[in-house]
Amino acid sequence: MTRPLLKVAAIETLSPLVKRFRFEDPEGAPLPVFSGGAHVTVEMADGDVLRRNSYSLISDPNDGSGYEIAVRREDRGRGGSRYLHEAVAEGDLLAVSPPANLFALDLRARRHVLIAGGIGITPFLSQLRQLDRAGQPWELHYAVRSRAEAAGLALLPESAHVHLHVSEEGSRMDIGAILDGQPLGTHVYACGPEGLIAAVADQAARLGWPAAAVHSEAFAAPPPGEAFEVVLAASGRSVAVGPRQSLLEALEAAGAEIDSSCRGGACGRCETAVTACEGRILHHDHWLSEAERAAQTRIMPCMSRFKGARLELDL
Amino acid sequence: MPQTEFTPSIDSRPTYAALVPQGSAPALMVADAAGAAALADLASADAAVMDRAHVLLVGAPAAAADRIAALGPVSVHPAPDAEAALPLLAQLLSTARMGTQLYLAGGEGLIGQVAAQALAAGMAAGAIQAEHRGPVARRMQCVHCKGFTEEVETDPFTCAHCGLTLFVRDHFSRRLGAFQGVCVDAEAPGEIPETREIRP
Ligand code: FES
Numbered sequence: 389m390t391r392p393l394l395k396v397a398a399i400e401t402l403s404p405l406v407k408r409f410r411f412e413d414p415e416g417a418p419l420p421v422f423s424g425g426a427h428v429t430v431e432m433a434d435g436d437v438l439r440r441n442s443y444s445l446i447s448d449p450n451d452g453s454g455y456e457i458a459v460r461r462e463d464r465g466r467g468g469s470r471y472l473h474e475a476v477a478e479g480d481l482l483a484v485s486p487p488a489n490l491f492a493l494d495l496r497a498r499r500h501v502l503i504a505g506g507i508g509i510t511p512f513l514s515q516l517r518q519l520d521r522a523g524q525p526w527e528l529h530y531a532v533r534s535r536a537e538a539a540g541l542a543l544l545p546e547s548a549h550v551h552l553h554v555s556e557e558g559s560r561m562d563i564g565a566i567l568d569g570q571p572l573g574t575h576v577y578a579c580g581p582e583g584l585i586a587a588v589a590d591q592a593a594r595l596g597w598p599a600a601a602v603h604s605e606a607f608a609a610p611p612p613g614e615a616f617e618v619v620l621a622a623s624g625r626s627v628a629v630g631p632r633q634s635l636l637e638a639l640e641a642a643g644a645e646i647d648s649s650c651r652g653g654a655c656g657r658c659e660t661a662v663t664a665c666e667g668r669i670l671h672h673d674h675w676l677s678e679a680e681r682a683a684q685t686r687i688m689p690c691m692s693r694f695k696g697a698r699l700e701l702d703l
Numbered sequence: 704m705p706q707t708e709f710t711p712s713i714d715s716r717p718t719y720a721a722l723v724p725q726g727s728a729p730a731l732m733v734a735d736a737a738g739a740a741a742l743a744d745l746a747s748a749d750a751a752v753m754d755r756a757h758v759l760l761v762g763a764p765a766a767a768a769d770r771i772a773a774l775g776p777v778s779v780h781p782a783p784d785a786e787a788a789l790p791l792l793a794q795l796l797s798t799a800r801m802g803t804q805l806y807l808a809g810g811e812g813l814i815g816q817v818a819a820q821a822l823a824a825g826m827a828a829g830a831i832q833a834e835h836r837g838p839v840a841r842r843m844q845c846v847h848c849k850g851f852t853e854e855v856e857t858d859p860f861t862c863a864h865c866g867l868t869l870f871v872r873d874h875f876s877r878r879l880g881a882f883q884g885v886c887v888d889a890e891a892p893g894e895i896p897e898t899r900e901i902r903p
Pocket of ligand 1: 647648649650651652653654655656657658659673675688689690691
């Protein structure tokens, strides 16, 4: 994948934990337009580790003058978001992948109900612009813990269709009530923590919604963990994975040929066969089935880690 | 009349299994005279299917309507034919909510037209079930003049609009709720294969 270098054109603080970054072509050339819900992968040279994190685009999908992302600082994460918050300044050049979309709107729907938890608001910011342009009806429900954390609020349009639910103020989101009584042809989209996505899926199923009308994107960042080693079956080479590095990042740094897109365990691109496993794979993805997890013969390197004596991958 | 067994065909040719009750979910049910029995079977499998059901009966005798009404649906709407039934259906669909199940039973023409209208109203394919009952006549669209011929029972058949002799294909349009009829003697005019009864 070619990852063109883009210039950090603007950085803005949206909330104590969230910053907005705007990327532009250094020569001012237009960038490819995208579709609502798309993400880009940003590459960061953090010391001697090359980090790549995927972030949803929040700017107008039809606007090729720049790409914008909103990054929540995760102090317990591997360090990618902290690096963006602390080490990146306006004018810097970063490698940014072309947009890819794993959370596209279903434009056959007659109505779109968007449900966001916390930083899960990001993909909806670009989707709203696409829906408005297409003249499609929508309603957005945005659940946050506190008003101070509602970073997305500043980026949302003034609209009677935007509903804010602040749990600290006692206005918790009632997903059953949101979904109950929606007209035929409604699709629901959920993005945020796993609990929220599971709750939306449960309520939709309880109300008899067909699975094809229920969409979600889990907001997962690879968790840090203990260091481990992995062996590449083809060459017998051993690769060390650091505590604040994902297995995928370590494999990429070692020059292994491996595909990826979401880098959050959702798209299935990085799925890799395990040729030997003495120990336990710590599966953190949303891709493999329970049975596949238990068999320990497949792994999603973007999210998952390992604990044990030997892990060998078909690479 | 028992449910229909279908001849193996191309994957896109819709086939219909028996209706499966989805509990007391809100429901729309549409059946013709033969299909009404399938609704009765459905209710005997789980009486709760009628709790929130609106039933539209097309060309069914009064006795059938009484039998369905006795199963306790919210309402029963009789209509003499599909043409009269479709505006009623449009009204029921316009007030239906997500989670509504559509149960269809009867001939292929009715199933095709109602399913097409429900999909156009935004209903998801996963919420639509259909069971074939009664004669295997098909609703056909002539690919040449685009006219529809209802209740086609033979292959080939004569287009009711342009008069071409048409071969009954298994290609089905979900949007139109009809099978395709294609000119059978285009290459060799007048060479028409023997007429047969169509199979399910
Ligand atoms: S990159 Fe998407 S699942 Fe790993």
